Amino acid sequence: MDTNSDNSQENRLNGYGRFINILLKSLMSFVGIAMLALGATFLKEGNLGLDPFTAVNTGMASILHTDLGTFQLGANFVIFIFILILDRKKIGIGTIMNMILVGYEIQWFSSIYESILPGNVNFFVIITNLFLGLVLFTAGSSIYMAPNLGVAPYDAIAPIASDRLHVKYRTARVIQDILFLIAGLVVGGPIAIATIITAFFAGPLISFWTKVISKPIVTAIDNFSFQPSIKHVATGVSKATVNGYHFLSSAYNTTVDVQMNLSGYSFKELSERLHEAEKNMNDSQKAFNAYRTQFRMLTAELVKRREKEEQKKYKNKKTKS
Numbered sequence: 001m002d003t004n005s006d007n008s009q010e011n012r013l014n015g016y017g018r019f020i021n022i023l024l025k026s027l028m029s030f031v032g033i034a035m036l037a038l039g040a041t042f043l044k045e046g047n048l049g050l051d052p053f054t055a056v057n058t059g060m061a062s063i064l065h066t067d068l069g070t071f072q073l074g075a076n077f078v079i080f081i082f083i084l085i086l087d088r089k090k091i092g093i094g095t096i097m098n099m100i101l102v103g104y105e106i107q108w109f110s111s112i113y114e115s116i117l118p119g120n121v122n123f124f125v126i127i128t129n130l131f132l133g134l135v136l137f138t139a140g141s142s143i144y145m146a147p148n149l150g151v152a153p154y155d156a157i158a159p160i161a162s163d164r165l166h167v168k169y170r171t172a173r174v175i176q177d178i179l180f181l182i183a184g185l186v187v188g189g190p191i192a193i194a195t196i197i198t199a200f201f202a203g204p205l206i207s208f209w210t211k212v213i214s215k216p217i218v219t220a221i222d223n224f225s226f227q228p229s230i231k232h233v234a235t236g237v238s239k240a241t242v243n244g245y246h247f248l249s250s251a252y253n254t255t256v257d258v259q260m261n262l263s264g265y266s267f268k269e270l271s272e273r274l275h276e277a278e279k280n281m282n283d284s285q286k287a288f289n290a291y292r293t294q295f296r297m298l299t300a301e302l303v304k305r306r307e308k309e310e311q312k313k314y315k316n317k318k319t320k321s
Contacts, residue, residue, distance in 0.1 A: 032146075035137075037102050039133045043134070053154045055190050056180055069107050095153065137202075141155065143209070146215060
């Protein structure tokens with residue numbers, strides 16, 4: 001998603017549309033924060049370890065004999081001061097929500113979890129907790145960050161380091177998580193397999209969820225904000241469902257055809273199929289981007305003409321009076 005184009009699009013929204021836009025994106029961030037807290041809870045209750053930052057906070061809270069929510073809020077506030085100095089653009093509604101909610105939500109979700117599954121940790125539960133925990137934690141992180149309403153102080157460290165040191169975000173995030181993982185070991189935090197997986201793969205997984213889920217949601221919110229109505233939502237959902245069905249049906253049939261004939265392909269035919277699949281994938285992405293641009297341009301032009309029409313009617317009424 002082009003950030004400049006998104007910013008100019010938001011600037012063209014009227015007052016009501018801008019309010020709807022911010023409200024929906026705030027709700028999106030809130031849901032993302034709840035998801036990542038729930039993911040951390042699954043990892044914690046499965047004795048799989050927590051993400052590096054929460055592991056450090058848990059260890060320190062234990063040493064200082066305080067609860068996780070209170071210590072994590074304090075730790076976030078300290079990092080918040082540095083982010084305020086280095087790049088205050090990273091701070092917003094999402095920052096405040098994350099600072100206040102995550103630690104306390106983990107405590108709340110943990111109490112619910114323990115009331116449902118008191119001490120019943122077996123192999124199946126551990127595997128389920130690991131899968132759900134990693135998916136919810138990384139997807140939730142992506143969903144709350146994507147609306148650009150500010151990120152948690154901890155999550156702002158990697159983007160700032162990426163910009164200032166000219167390294168990829170994934171690299172900066174992995175290095176950051178590894179350093180906090182070591183700190184977690186030092187303070188006796190809950191370090192286990194999930195901590196290590198998160199330290200090495202949180203960045204790539206967050207990037208994946210951003211591309212697959214978060215950016216399309218943000219685009220849908222921006223488009224809806226130009227014409228907020230139930231009819232607009234229903235039309236959008238209907239079109240997305242039909243187009244999605246045809247796309248998936250075509251992709252599925254092609255995949256089945258390839259699977260049935262895979263063993264019979266020669267090396268040359270395999271190479272040709274691979275090239276064709278890559279071309280189709282790239283063409284699909286280009287087509288999606290082109291249609292999205294057309295949609296935005298048409299929507300913006302329609303809004304502009306309606307505003308001109310309303311201004312013209314207002315001037316005519318004023319002239320008659």
